[in-house]
Amino acid sequence: MxxxxxxxxxxxxxxxxxxxxxxxxxxxxxxxxxxxxxxxxxxxxxxxxxxxxxxxxxxxxxxxxxxxxxxxxxxxxxxxIQLPDPTTKIPREKPVPEEKPLTKWEKFAREKGIKKRKKSRKVWDQNKQQWGYRSGYGKANNEMDEVIIEDKGEIEAEDPFLQRKQNKQKRIQQQKKNELMNIARSKNGKVAKQTERVIEDLSKQAGKRLTRKQRLQKMFRVVQQSTASHGLFDKRVKNEPKVKLSKKQQFNSVTEPDLKNETKNHLDVLDRILDHTDVSINLEKAINQFKDTIDDADIKPKQQKKKSKSRKPRKPKKKK
Amino acid sequence: MQQVIKKIKKDNLKGRAKRVMKKKEPQIVEVVKSAMFVSGNKTSATIRQTLLDLYMLKKPHAIHLSRKHDIHPFDDEVPLEKYSYTYECSWFVFGSNTKRRPNNLIFGRLFDYHVIEMMEFQVEDYKSISEFEGQKCQNESKPCLIFNGEEFEHKFEYQKFRNMMIDLYRGKVVSSLNLAAIDKIFSFTIINNKIYFKVYVSQLKRTGTKFPRIELVEMGPSMILTLRRTKFATEDTMKLATQVHKSLKQKKKKNVSQSNFGDIVGQIHLDQQNLSSIVTKRPKALRRTKRKTQEKPNDNELEKEKEK
Structure with missing residues (x-):
């Protein structure tokens, strides 16, 4: 075989x-x-x-x-083929992203189960008879572009064009406030309340535009204190108001130490250092930034384009 | 509050700056890391060629910084961290050539723009890609990485080296793979504390079965690496760097386990039984009847009940 x-x-x-x-x-x-x-x-x-x-x-x-x-x-x-997940532990490139705090609207939408819908980027502009962007520069159906406003007996303002401008500014301010409030809300406890309060105050001020006199006074107050002696030896202008200097720092007495509060004071300092969320000095800084933007918007009205030829002549208002 | 300022500043960004910053944001799933190949102040032809070849292997997720850089990674990491930020690279390979350390190659990786790990090697017996004839591989194909040698399993430094090489050259992390696209094979072999670094092109040949036979052709580069200095991440850093996002963690299924034989075993918890409301068969004798006069059950019937 x-x-x-x-x-x-x-x-x-x-x-x-x-x-x-x-x-x-x-x-x-x-x-x-x-x-x-x-x-x-x-x-x-x-x-x-x-x-x-x-x-x-x-x-x-x-x-x-x-x-x-x-x-x-x-x-x-x-x-x-479908690969299984890698098993070797390999370090990441950047830390795991923090979860973004929900805004007030997002929170509400999630509770109610509202979902985002896609909108088309362009819409039909009836006046121009063409398609235009829904938002942004030169957007379609822009209220501000209208040259004539028809009076159907609803207009109460003296100048409806100005009224529209002011309304728009208001909306912008409100949006800015809302955004800041959302940031404030995302912080915890004390800081959140602090921030909210300041934002509330500021937004009240925001609508009010400083007069020229007020602005000069403000400037003057700064200049008064701008020398090394805080204006002590400067020549005074006639009727110059007295400058209120900031409060003198109070030091604890060395001879009679305040033993009761001493430990508490030290612990407060320690807390402030360790708890990064509560930094009251920087709160002002943040708010000032916000303030600057408001002031800028207030004081400098947007300049019109130099080409005055292209500017459309405004039609006379219709009288009631 | 500083975070608030940061956020306000970030929100104020517009246009290009905003887009750049958005690209730099951390992602939940990271697909691929980019690397920069940096040459030092003094380099030899070998090191320059090494950097160039390693760069070719890592392309397109790589940048070649071939000019002179007065950087000494083990003394000062800051310049590399700055480059890492500008070029968005979390890997660097640094080459230099000095009297003290001839043909020096440093592999280093960064986490959150900070150098966490570095390994320094001497390069010997270098043969570049151009010295090998024949077929070359595609750039973006996912390579196979093959490690031979017991040190890769038992010695700490070489375990790290293995991890780093997987990190650097594994390419994109993908869920699906085209089997025809496998054409690049990296081989790391360690003998007497020398790492033999080789790269092959693979050819899949039909065998008449479902499985192909693989043949290798050396593509280059080929070199021998000897370990010099090292810097490794602490356990804490590593723990931080290997965190997984909450949404990707698998939730533990309660009461479901697997037996030793691979069967799924479920556990069911029940409340205590309420015996008073239990439905059972009751003999006729105990039934409440609406008759006014109750009859005694017959003997026959009782027997039947007992049987049941």
């Missing part, structure tokens, strides 16, 4: 199975393997390049076999 053919068959391994054992550690999500057992350094060093190539080939074959075991989808370009 001739068994050689059978033996040959048994000896012949399939081409895709390497001779070495499969004792690798895999991270298939990253397409990596680790073979920690196969290297015998003395033998290996005899023909390093070829040995490395053979070992790498075998290990790569084992990895590829693992990949081809996963059932995939056949596409035009080849078989596409």
């Amino acid at each position: 001739d068994v050689s053919s059978i033996l040959n068959k048994a000896e012949k391994k399939p081409l895709h199975i390497p001779e070495k054992n499969d004792d690798l550690q895999y991270d298939i999500g990253n397409l990596t393997t680790l073979d920690s057992l196969s290297i015998n350094s003395e033998e290996f060093l005899k023909d390093v390049d070829n040995n490395i190539k053979d070992l790498t080939r075998d290990n790569a074959q084992l990895l590829i076999n693992k990949l081809f075991q996963i059932e995939g989808e056949l596409t035009d370009t080849g078989v596409v």
Whole structure:
């Protein structure tokens, strides 16, 4: 009986199975393997390049076999498989993003289950008879572009054009206030209340425009104190009001120490340092920034374009 | 409050600045890290070629800063951190050549624009990509990374090296992969504390079965790396850097576990049974009847009940 053919068959391994054992550690999500057992350094060093190539080939074959075991989808370009998640722990590039605090509206919308709807970017402008952007510069259906305002007996203001401008400014201020309030609300406890209060005060002031006299007075007050002596030795102008200097700092007495409050004062300082959320000095800074923007908007009205030719002549108001 | 100021400032940004800042914001899922390849003040031809080749392998998520830079990463990391911010790279490979440390190559990674880990190597026996003939691989294909040697498992420094190489060269983290696109194989072999760095192009050949046979052709570069200085992240930093966003964490399923054989086992909790309201079979004798005069049950019937 001739068994050689059978033996040959048994000896012949399939081409895709390497001779070495499969004792690798895999991270298939990253397409990596680790073979920690196969290297015998003395033998290996005899023909390093070829040995490395053979070992790498075998290990790569084992990895590829693992990949081809996963059932995939056949596409035009080849078989596409779903990779498992990587297991090797690799540091991130940047810290995990903090969760953004919800604004008042977002909170409300979430409670009510209101979802955002997509709006088209352009809308039809009836007056211009063309498509225009919904918002932004040169937007469609802009109230402010209208040259004539029809009086249907509803207009109460003396100058409806000015009225519109003022209304727009009001809306802008309100929006700014809302935004700041949302930031304030996202802080906790004490700071939130503090910030809210200041914003409330400021927004009340925001509508009021300083007169020229008031502005000069304000400037004058600053200048009065601007010398090294806080204006003590300066020549006085006629009827110059007295400057109120800021309060003198009160120091605790050394001879009669206030033992009751001493520990409390120290702890307060410590709290202020450790609790980053409560930094009352910077609150002012933040608010001042807000204030500046309001002042700018107030004092400098937007300049019209120099091309006065293109400016449309305003039609006379309709009298009631 | 400082955060408030920051936010106000950020909100005031407009146009291009706003877009740039938005790009720099941290993401929940990070897909790929970019690397910069920086050459030092003094370089040798070998190191320049090394940087260029390593850069070619990392393309397109890489920047090659080939001019001279007076930077010494182990003494002062600040300049690299600045570059990291401007170029949005969280990886750097730095090459230099001095008398004290000839053919010096530093791999370093950053977290939140701070260098957390660095490994310095000497480059020996360098052979560039151009010295190898034959097929080259595609740039953006996802490579296989193969590590041979027991040190990669047991020695701390080489464990780190393995982790860093996976980080640097794994390419995009993807959920689906086209099997035909596998064509690049990185091989890291460690013998007697020397790391043999080699790159191959793979060819998949049909075997008549579902599985192909893989053949390798060396593409280059090829070099031997010997470890010099290191700097590793503390455990705290590493913990911070490997955090996962809340939304990606898998919620633990209560009362569902897996047995040793891989079967899913569920556990059901029940309230205490209320025996007073339990519905059972009651013998006729105990039934309340509306008849005025109750009859005694027959003996036969009692027997039947017992049988049941």
